[in-house]
Amino acid sequence: MRGNFVHAKTRKNMKKTLINFSFISLLLLTSVFINSCTEEEPCYYNGNELFEGSEGGCYYINSNDNKTYVDRSYCNCN
Helix, strand or coil, rough: HHHHHCCHHHHHHHHHHHHHHHHHHHHHHHHHHHHHCCCCCCCCEECCCCCCCCCCCCCEECCCCCCEEECCCHCCCC
């Protein structure tokens, strides 16, 4: 029975550590959520939302579901 005994001070330190860990985790998750929600508004070309490709090209998806490229300057609307 003695082996299962945890000193009250140790238990208090464990609880404090758990609370600190929980608070830090909450801050990190909040930071990730806030950063993911601060994206710029999308740009549009003739009513079509513009996207930037991996090499910097600016395009929209046309009615045939193909990429139609436009001048890169159109992707800098903000």
